[in-house]
Structure formats: structure tokens, C-alpha cells
Amino acid sequence: MRLAVLGAGAVGRSVAELAHEYGHEVTALADSTGAVVDPAGVDVERAFARKDEAGSVGSASVEDALAAEYDALVEATPTTLGDAQPGFGHVRAALEADRHVVLANKGPVAQRYDDLRALERESEGQVRFEATVGGAIPVLSTIEGRGAENVTAVRGVLNGTANFVLSRMAAEGLSYEHVLAEAQDLGVAEADPTFDVDGTDAALKCVILANVLKGGGHTLDDATVAGIRDLPTSALALAAEDGRTIRLVGEVDGGVRVGPRLVPEHGTLAVSGTRNIVQFETRRGGRLNLSGRGAGGPETASAVLADVNALDPQR
């Protein structure tokens, strides 16, 4: 398939670099300041070399990229809250042109799910967004395969940065500030880690899960969210005395909640480091656990490209 890739962060870059390996071709590629379009196939390596030297993949515009010839739009620009712009506008443009859309950007799926599905109903294109929840873990395709009506609840550890910080605080007895600085040095936490440590990122993923399970109707406003910023190291020490530890757990059942929770130290939810885990309660199949890499360029790109492969090529 011909792909238009919007966003040249870790995920967009990996999608563009790996597309060929999965049997696809990039015909348009945009970053935040420019774009490159080539119906015969963008030279991805050269485009990123240009970006590294001159600051952008090319001199064309995002609008040029959206007007290019492609079968599926990969929306991998940064997640925004509120009305989820400009990501939502990109998705709208693609669906109105009867193209498929694969999202790594959580904004449109968490904040405007109903609008997204309404646009999809009017389009020949399909919308998929596996990469928005759990990185390389096939969370949404598992729900799709089993049927949303057979999944009664989901909980999980859905933010690798927060989990890294909690794992290190518990293992080393270090303070939140100390471990966060360490995580930033290691590249595990971003310079501005607000979305991760305040629980917003995990909450967006839970809102997406709620939308998929209930057929829409949820935004971040419906979630009860607490982060790990004010968690004292002493709380982790106290938990350890009782054979437990603390994880930032998201829960989707009647409502959507994210917050620090006590979990058994060697229990299923106590994944360590940047790993993620998702736990499904199913109607007939009992409890199902999926764990793996919840973030990272190639990992998340593997989910994007699995989505691309699942699209109807005959659109």
C-alpha cells in the first residue's frame, strides 16, 4: 500500500523506515515544519538526512502531503487534548477523500471517538489505531478478535515511564525526583514528563479502551486520574513490608480510573521497568494477560504496520 506518514518523531520515523520491509511504500512524509511528496516513492533515508541537516524532511507542506496519492494515512503527530487538532483535521481530510487511516496519535481516538466513527461511516476508508494503546502489545486486535461484548473489564499498566520510575524507587529506595532525573538522562522520560507522571497518557489509553468496549461516548473528562508525582518513597517501602508494591494502574469497567495502586510484589500487574501489561476479564475465557513493550519507535511502528496490513487493500 502507498502510505502518507504524518509525524517524524520516533514512531513516524520508524514507520517510514520499516514500511518497505512490510511490503508498503511511502509516497508522502511530513514533519512539523515541512513535507516531501513523491508518487514513485519517497527516498526515506534521504528525507531524514535532510531533516537532520536542514531541520525538515522537505519543502512541501502538510497540505501537499494530504493531497498526495496514497492508500492509507498514518497519523503519528504528537497527541493533543481538547479538540485533538491538528491530528483530527488530518484524519478528516483523509477519510473525506476515501482513504484509510491508521493512528498512533491518541488525541482523535480518545477525545473525538464519536466524530471519528461518524466520518468513517461516510467514507470508503477504514480507521485503525492499535498503536495508540500498549505499543507493540496487540491490545485492540485482541478485543476485536474476541468481540468487545465478551470483554467485561480491562486493567493494566499502560505507561512505561511511570512504571520505570516506580520500579526504580521501589528497588533502590530513591526519591521520585532523583529517579525521574535518571530516567531523563537515560531517555526513558521526556524533558517534559507531565503526561506520563500525571497519569494523562495512561488515562488517554483507558479512554480509548472504554470507547472501543462501549462503542464511544468517552473523553478524558470522564476519567478519574491521579499521577505519581507526590508519591513518597516511604509509601513504596511500606508496601514492600507487606509483600506488595505500587504501580500506576488504569482501570476500565463501569468507569475509567487511573491512579497508584497496591499490587502483589510478584503479581502479574507488577511488571518492571518500561514494560506494559494489560489484563482482560472476559465473559467465557476467564482472565487474559498481555505484556510487552508499550513504547519505542520500532515497537510502536510494528503495531502501526500490523494495522496497515489488516486494512482492505481493495478500498
Place this chain on the structure above:
Amino acid sequence: MRLAVLGAGAVGRSVAELAHEYGHEVTALADSTGAVVDPAGVDVERAFARKDEAGSVGSASVEDALAAEYDALVEATPTTLGDAQPGFGHVRAALEADRHVVLANKGPVAQRYDDLRALERESEGQVRFEATVGGAIPVLSTIEGRGAENVTAVRGVLNGTANFVLSRMAAEGLSYEHVLAEAQDLGVAEADPTFDVDGTDAALKCVILANVLKGGGHTLDDATVAGIRDLPTSALALAAEDGRTIRLVGEVDGGVRVGPRLVPEHGTLAVSGTRNIVQFETRRGGRLNLSGRGAGGPETASAVLADVNALDPQR
């Protein structure tokens, strides 16, 4: 869809009982001694009441069931080795009549995969067999979603009976014979547990995985298999001193191997009780773990019915 269900053990029975809940209808149902056929829909409850009283679901034959009107055959008769008969014959009859086939019976998929795919190529019907590996865990659909070419190796704990025995031996310091008798009392182990404790059941599942990953070519003869029958309790005690335990692990990479392996006591592979776990190594997504209920009537039936829902209804 209209289903012909062959086999009235725990899985076949659950499939027949739950079919309606998943939007399907049973038009034929067979056990080892008889069958019942009704184009308007078999009264499943009554059929099982007859079986409980008179020994069979009905006075028709398996041939009658195979000649009935149905869209998908659910093959849930007991797994046999060698040429995988009579299961393979049932599958052949259905595919030659251009019907879909969903298997819970491991025999045809492990022992005659190439024949099975050859029949499928000549048929309008599709073949699916999620329930043959890992019960309620979506093992094969995860491979399907990510692409077999992106899964480089699989290992896992794929037999709940053996895992229950090992878990109890380790936790209580009891002998193999003692724990096995206990498992039989609890209904966790069958009267003849040979397939489970000798590793045959886990090996069949690994052979199926190898066939899916490599596109065929494997049977049980290609697997190196050791069981847990001769494992002394002292081996588990020795492992525990080193922070480890023993699990019956199946591995699929270059070859297919099943045997007792040392694993970290609190590690991912050390699931307890009857739970199963499957660990994938993927090309771009890193390591992925799936755990859940690997056996049980309703659990395995949920995988069968997910397969039925994934079939093309327009066949």
C-alpha cells in the same frame, strides 16, 4: 452461522451450549455413538439430556451430521496421533463440500497440516484452529495479526495439568505420584494423564505453532519431547534454593522441543496452577507474553467461537 458440532466432550458441549449467545445455530451435533440433525436448529439442552440418560445425543450417525446443512464444521472429537483419524476424515468431508472448518482437535493440524492446507486450497471453505493452542489465549490470531514472518521464536507453558503438578510439587514438597492422584481427584488431570505428563499434548501444540510459523512441514516425529513423570521432588527443592523452579516448557525456533526447564521462580514463565503462558520473540516488537486459561470447556469454546466469527459469512 449454522454449525455442525462433532464431539460432545467438554469443548464440543460448551460450543453447542454457547453458540446461540455468539449469534450462531447448531444444526447438527454428534458424539462418539450417535448424532442429532435438525435444519431448524438442534435443541441442544434436550440433546444433552438424552445423552446423559441414554448415552448419546441422538440416533442419527456422524455421516448424517456431516451431510446436514451447515456453514461451519466444529471438529472437537478427541485428538488422535498417526494419521489423525477419524478427525481428519471429518475435516476432509466438510472442505470437499465447501464448508468452513474450525478445529479444537489438535490431530489434523499437528499431524497432517500440509494435507489440511491442500484441501483448503481446493475448497471454498476456510480452516481455523485457534482453540488447538492455549485454550482461551489468542495465540494463533496474534501470530496472524502480526504476520508469521515477524515472529522469530515461541516458547511457553502449554499444558495446564503438568503445570498444576509441578506447581504443587514445588509448593508442598510432595511427590509426583501424590500430586497426580490429587489432580485426578480434583478433575485437573484425566484418568489417563499420559498425553499431559509425557509432554505429548504440549508437543502437539508446539508442532502446530511450528507449522503456522514455517508454513507446514512438521509432525510430532520432528519434536524432541521429555515429560515430567520421572522428575524427583528433590530437583524442585534444589531449584528453589537457587531462586528458580521447574516448568514443562515448549520451544519453537529452529526446531521443536518440549521438556522440564529451570526458570526464575518469579519469572514470567513460572505461571502457577493450570494457567498457560506463551512468549513470542518478534522482529520489531520485542518480547510479547500472553497468559490465561489454557483449557476448560467454556474457555476453549470461546476460542472456537471467536474463530467462527472470523470466518467469511459469504462463503
